[in-house]
Amino acid sequence: MWRNILSKSANAAEVGKANLRRERRFSTAIPGPCIVHKRGADILHDPWFNKDTGFPMTERDRLGLRGLLPPRVISFEQQYDRFMDSYHSLEKNTQGQPDGIVSLSKWRILNRLHDRNETLYYRVLIDNIKDFAPIVYTPTVGLVCQNYSGLFRRPRGMYFSAKDKGEMMSMIYNWPAHQVDMIVITDGSRILGLGDLGVQGIGIPIGKLDMYVAAAGINPQRTLPIMLDVGTNNQKLLQDPLYLGLREPRLEGEEYLSIVDEFMEAVHTRWPKAIVQFEDFQMKWAFETLQRYRKKFCMFNDDIQGTAGVALAGLLGTVRAQGRPLSDFVKQKIVVVGAGSAGLGVLSMAVQAVSKMAGSSETAANRNFYLIDKDGLVTKDRKNIDSAAAPFAKDPGDIDGLREGASLIEVVKKVKPHVLLGLSGVGGVLKAMRESDSAKPAIFAMSNPTSNAECTAAEAFKHAGGHIVFASGSPFENVDLGNGRIGHVNQANNMYLFPGIGLGSLLTGARIISDGMLQAASERLASYMTDEETQNGILFPSISRIRDVTSEVGAAVAQAAVAEELAEGHGEVGIKELMQMSKVEMVEYVARNMWFPVYSPLVHEKNGSN
Numbered sequence: 074m075w076r077n078i079l080s081k082s083a084n085a086a087e088v089g090k091a092n093l094r095r096e097r098r099f100s101t102a103i104p105g106p107c108i109v110h111k112r113g114a115d116i117l118h119d120p121w122f123n124k125d126t127g128f129p130m131t132e133r134d135r136l137g138l139r140g141l142l143p144p145r146v147i148s149f150e151q152q153y154d155r156f157m158d159s160y161h162s163l164e165k166n167t168q169g170q171p172d173g174i175v176s177l178s179k180w181r182i183l184n185r186l187h188d189r190n191e192t193l194y195y196r197v198l199i200d201n202i203k204d205f206a207p208i209v210y211t212p213t214v215g216l217v218c219q220n221y222s223g224l225f226r227r228p229r230g231m232y233f234s235a236k237d238k239g240e241m242m243s244m245i246y247n248w249p250a251h252q253v254d255m256i257v258i259t260d261g262s263r264i265l266g267l268g269d270l271g272v273q274g275i276g277i278p279i280g281k282l283d284m285y286v287a288a289a290g291i292n293p294q295r296t297l298p299i300m301l302d303v304g305t306n307n308q309k310l311l312q313d314p315l316y317l318g319l320r321e322p323r324l325e326g327e328e329y330l331s332i333v334d335e336f337m338e339a340v341h342t343r344w345p346k347a348i349v350q351f352e353d354f355q356m357k358w359a360f361e362t363l364q365r366y367r368k369k370f371c372m373f374n375d376d377i378q379g380t381a382g383v384a385l386a387g388l389l390g391t392v393r394a395q396g397r398p399l400s401d402f403v404k405q406k407i408v409v410v411g412a413g414s415a416g417l418g419v420l421s422m423a424v425q426a427v428s429k430m431a432g433s434s435e436t437a438a439n440r441n442f443y444l445i446d447k448d449g450l451v452t453k454d455r456k457n458i459d460s461a462a463a464p465f466a467k468d469p470g471d472i473d474g475l476r477e478g479a480s481l482i483e484v485v486k487k488v489k490p491h492v493l494l495g496l497s498g499v500g501g502v503l504k505a506m507r508e509s510d511s512a513k514p515a516i517f518a519m520s521n522p523t524s525n526a527e528c529t530a531a532e533a534f535k536h537a538g539g540h541i542v543f544a545s546g547s548p549f550e551n552v553d554l555g556n557g558r559i560g561h562v563n564q565a566n567n568m569y570l571f572p573g574i575g576l577g578s579l580l581t582g583a584r585i586i587s588d589g590m591l592q593a594a595s596e597r598l599a600s601y602m603t604d605e606e607t608q609n610g611i612l613f614p615s616i617s618r619i620r621d622v623t624s625e626v627g628a629a630v631a632q633a634a635v636a637e638e639l640a641e642g643h644g645e646v647g648i649k650e651l652m653q654m655s656k657v658e659m660v661e662y663v664a665r666n667m668w669f670p671v672y673s674p675l676v677h678e679k680n681g682s683n
């Protein structure tokens with residue numbers, strides 16, 4: 074019963090917020106001017122400044138646009154409604170067609186707007202984030218990367234290739250914006266769960282930065298998606314005559330690292346305060362580059378660190394869902410499937426949390442965690458064990474008859490875990506979770522995109538039982554369990570953290586991103602939900618609350634940066650002001666600094682470049 078009350082009040086709050094957004098969206102208050110160094114047709118062809126038919130007549134005169142547009146001025150609100158009408162018509166007209174075709178059609182209509190008019194694009198994205206995130210982000214972004222060479226129309230972001238060695242320091246100045254705050258870089262070597270997609274992986278930095286704009290209000294003119302093309306080992310792409318990247322095998326060893334080093338130096342020289350997010354690098358380079366740069370630059374690896382923070386928040390939420398005190402986290406038995414960058418990142422952060430809570434060593438804290446990869450249970454008997462996985466390998470004397478390489482089903486049957494967390498392939502084991510020691514076992518099928526999820530939401534509730542807590546990396550609909558019961562689906566995706574990690578670091582001018590800042594982000598996300606919500610199996614907020622979540626997470630990151638004396642100040646806000654901010658003031662500071670898309674009056678200034 075209270076579930077209904079809760080959802081009603083949540084709905085009322087959503088409606089209130091939507092009205093507020095609409096008021097703000099089409100408010101008559103005049104926004105501050107925006108300096109532009111272009112005139113005439115050049116403005117119409119620049120998506121940062123273009124307003125399509127929305128240029129007022131006086132602006133058309135000032136900027137040399139008279140006669141270049143049809144005479145009638147269309148308001149932002151009318152443009153917005155017209156776009157949404159076209160989008161809904163497309164939805165109607167593609168009904169019944171295969172999912173991939175529908176998703177790509179939706180991506181195309183959004184992408185065309187993105188290429189033409191960024192203000193309108195980000196406005197519709199922010200207002201409709203729940204519907205549009207699955208298109209610009211996972212799962213559709215995976216399909217876009219797979220088909221990138223065919224979908225390519227206009228470049229977005231920058232491409233640095235192995236052929237550019239020695240040139241990067243000058244190339245970085247080819248980027249037209251004076252200031253860049255947020256960079257997402259990939260080498261395309263592990264795109265979601267889709268493997269090596271070479272240059273086609275550029276879709277991921279673009280999608281992540283769209284989420285930065287929507288969730289964290291980073292000004293899109295200050296974002297920069299980067300593809301580091303060091304070749305590909307994907308044979309199909311190498312043989313494809315239309316493949317747009319370097320048609321040669323991936324660089325390895327020192328040759329590879331020297332390219333990444335050169336890029337990092339070039340970025341740091343031009344924009345010393347830019348934050349660099351590493352995304353979808355294969356495991357060996359994900360760990361290596363994180364160790365190499367984390368004490369030198371303001372950077373983080375989202376797959377290792379962002380994912381870990383979201384998973385930890387979900388694991389803590391699972392304890393609350395069982396109606397138990399958080400301190401019981403130290404007793405939870407957790408099986409992690411996938412010993413890659415994401416799985417090991419999660420384990421490392423979860424073990425640290427247990428060790429801190431229990432006041433024990435990390436070795437002791439590791440007792441209740443089990444790691445499984447494609448060769449089964451990882452133990453100290455494993456030959457050629459990866460050094461990053463070694464700390465989590467089980468002592469053969471400590472696993473109650475289980476052996477090295479034991480299958481997932483054997484491990485689950487023996488251990489009866491409270492949580493089964495997949496960062497690769499848990500299909501086929503769901504029934505065994507019925508024997509879990511927990512009254513509310515949790516299944517986290519975190520792999521992306523949807524086609525790579527370890528199981529669907531419907532499968533999880535059907536086989537493991539209607540009482541489970543379920544989370545997935547890509548979105549699924551809630552599941553109808555019959556008799557009016559709903560199986561709630563959470564989206565356990567690093568999108569709940571990376572925008573706040575980036576924004577909190579930016580607004581404090583953090584020198585580096587420390588473990589303490591990441592932990593603060595995770596803890597704030599974990600405490601975001603109420604007890605009622607967690608006990609109802611709701612571990613993460615709706616994505617429609619993402620800006621609010623980011624304000625909280627960003628503030629937690631900022632406060633940790635200040636406390637650890639890593640903050641150097643941002644713009645006019647110095648260290649002293651940052652230190653004086655209360656928790657509430659910090660949340661307000663973060664929220665106030667989010668960019669919001671409105672048409673600003675454009676003022677032309679000569680002799681510059683944009």
Ligand SMILES: NC(=O)C1=CN([C@@H]2O[C@H](COP(=O)(O)OP(=O)(O)OC[C@H]3O[C@@H](n4cnc5c(N)ncnc54)[C@H](O)[C@@H]3O)[C@@H](O)[C@H]2O)C=CC1
Pocket residue numbers: 263264265266267355356375376380383410411412413414415416445446447448449496497498519520521522525545546547565566567568
């Ligand atoms: N929900 C989220 O926020 C995130 C989800 N992910 C997803 O996690 C997945 C893995 O990412 P990474 O760890 O970076 O990849 P990775 O390539 O570094 O690691 C994959 C791991 O899975 C293991 N594996 C493969 N097949 C297996 C099988 N049948 N049974 C057990 N283990 C198996 C491999 O041995 C390897 O240890 C991807 O699908 C990615 O999209 C990654 C980051 C964030």
Ligand SMILES: CC(=O)C(=O)O
Pocket residue numbers: 211264265266353375376520521546566567
């Ligand atoms: C979400 C994400 O970062 C991944 O699947 O790689």
Ligand SMILES: [Mg+2]
Pocket residue numbers: 265352353375376
């Ligand atoms: Mg990723």
